Amino acid sequence: MRHRLLAVVCVTASLLTACGALPEAGSGRRTVTVWLMKDSASKEFLKRFTEDFERKHGDLRLDIRIQQWTGIGEKVQTALKREDKDAPDVIEVGNTQVAQYVDGGGLSDLTLESMRDWGREDWLPGLAQPGSFGSRQFGIPWYAANRVVIYRKDLFARVGIKQPPKTRDQWLADTQLLNSSGNQGIYLAGQDWYTLSGFIWDEGGDLAKEASAGTWRGTLQTPAALRGMDFYRRLQALGDGPVNADEEHPPQAGVFAKGRVAQLVAVPGLVQAIERTNPALKGKLGFFPVPGRTAAAPGAVFTGGSDLVVPKNTDDRPGATAVVAALAGAKWQTELARTMNYVPNKTTLAKAVAGEEGAAAMAAGAAQGRATPSSPQWAAVEADNPIKAYMTKVLNGSDPATEARRASERITEALADKGE
Template sequence: MKRWLKLVAGAAAITLATAGCAGSGGGDNASGSGGTGTGTLTVWLMTGSAPDSLTGALNKEFEAAHAGVKVDYQIQQWNGIQQKLTTALAGDNPPDVIEVGNTQTPAFAAQGVLEDLTSSVNDLNGAQWLAGLKASGEYDGKTYGVPFYAANREVLYRKDMFQQAGITAPPTSNAEWLDDITKLKAKFGSDPQFQPLYLPGQYWYSLLSFIWDNGGDVAKADGKSFKSTLDSAGSKAGLEFYKQLVDASATTAPKDNDEANPQQAGIYGGGKVAMFIGTPGEVATAAKTDPSITDKTGAFAIPGKTAGRPAPVFLGGSNLVVPVNSKNKDLAKEYLKLLSGDKYMTQMAAAGYVPGTSSDVSALAKDPLGAVMAAASKNGRAVPTSPKWGEVESGQNPLKDMLTAYLTGKKTVDQATADANAALDKIIGG
């Protein structure tokens, strides 16, 4: 999960060079045009993704089934990966299978450097693809990425504090959530450092859940471009509920920064916070401050406005792609078919991830925190599949500016959403 947090922050920052990226290699090679091929299949996966035990067994099985083929498996580092991928994908001899962040996929697809996998979806276990990640692998009506794995947020809470405050069960609606915040304040509010919910002002990944739950969205596809919709009624309602949570909890989290600055798990580990919105792996970070907090922590799905119906969640994760210039496209697809099957996706679940191409999450469900994440992932979504979305996250993010302006009272909800809408349109609207 810690690796995934780096993915969310870093994968979206990609800026692609356009020169030379629309190559047409691979089609004249025998192994790229229908033959089974011999030689070497080069696979790039990122550090911290699939466990060594999984990839070792996978590569051994693949080689045994393809006489004369050797898998050259290479682990890549996130630091500097954007430029490395850009260079490799623009070349005539790229790797054959590559893991990319789900927010990177549309950008690469738009550059013409990824193989169109639309006709192969059924062969690649498409019936079991996680819906939210499936969308992140699509661009302009075609499929370029196979879902690999994902993670999503949930509400992590102190079970002992809930019990002491007389809360017998986690909330299942926004109203119950606000009511529980009131109960926690009544019990522990005499401590000026106590916070029922730690919620940073620019935590836009969490904001997405409230926007989607109220029927809003960030943007809608408009041909190959996108039209921002942050000024819709549903989006405004989501922003208003975010402010309700911030005001009700009297959180001391900065209104002009996000969950990483300061690191929210560290704040939770200090023992003065009853809840925060995060991923299961953040509990391990909190435990560095207080080892006992692991056993004290429970989780529940981010509540929605309707009781018993959790809010949708943002899915962060990875896709698997085949470069358009690969000399071994058919072998690459067979490798993806094997990796995306139940056998290896079940092992991904055992490693703590939501598998991208399997409905079997029994291994993940053995962990109470993982079980909540897995259940919520079924109602997961991706950010708009704009090839320019990386510019949103790596630059002056309009969603962050909108949150800060509204939460600090510098702008009304109408002003904040209108300005954010205009700023977002300038980035992804063309």
């Protein structure tokens, strides 16, 4: 899940003056430069945050600059090497991107602050783990989003399903029942590897593991990972999703909008696209967390989202950490979650989205969330993803163990290649 995040409110002197946030000349305030990603937060949210922060920190002024996701990796790497006044003091990065910046040696170690002041023990694992290396914390969780099951309430009621399933076995049974009504019980593309990852994690497996310091190996061939793939195969067979394509080919929102599909695994925001295509579905759609192996907890899911990092080359670490503390703290986490329908960075803040069905389902799943392996070379795996090819071959009847071993070998090769 590539990432998204922030937009800003007052990014130039004229805008800051209009917002009343620019300090008077000679006030002696230090400027903290913050890079946030486009669409991570609304303009109104950032206006409120800027005004509140500067009111509480009379010696600081915020200069929030909105960045585009396209090309952000190279731009951040360049910024981490710069020593000029325009270099950022705080940067929002995708949770799965932290590893590559740590590998370059450009991030500040925020372990002491996170352990002492920032409630590290309650962070969502899918945000915290990718930002942690050894016992050191470099990425501070900001917000999360993850997949849930979007479903047709009317089709569930028509076949007598009174409540969404809470176990994977019940999910299979309910999906078979939905098929009996003449509809497609679920639409699941054959190469939806993010969804597969959750099933593998549920079984105790992983996509890759660090065999020794800096050395990673693909692990799709393990018994646990094979069990996850087997469940995916059984679930995918209950629908008509293409086995040789992912969820974007064709876009699954359009497939669901045709009105004959009962379930879809996606982020809740996809409902907007579905309802724009088919307004007749408004009021008929609901959400539930991806079911787990037992009813004790939802299933594991891939957690996308953003972490906040502080470059080593900042000349104002106190100011930078003050910004991170505020953005990651309970007040503005709650505001962001309610404004943007994100999942807050702590399990203890899930109540902030309890009134939003889709966000509440995400929050329940996020408590079991994970992220892709924290190797700096993971992007090389996704660039020519062997997991997708592996899934298609298994769904077409090839031997899972053989194909898993071949895919794992390709993952291992990709993770060993540092482009040298």
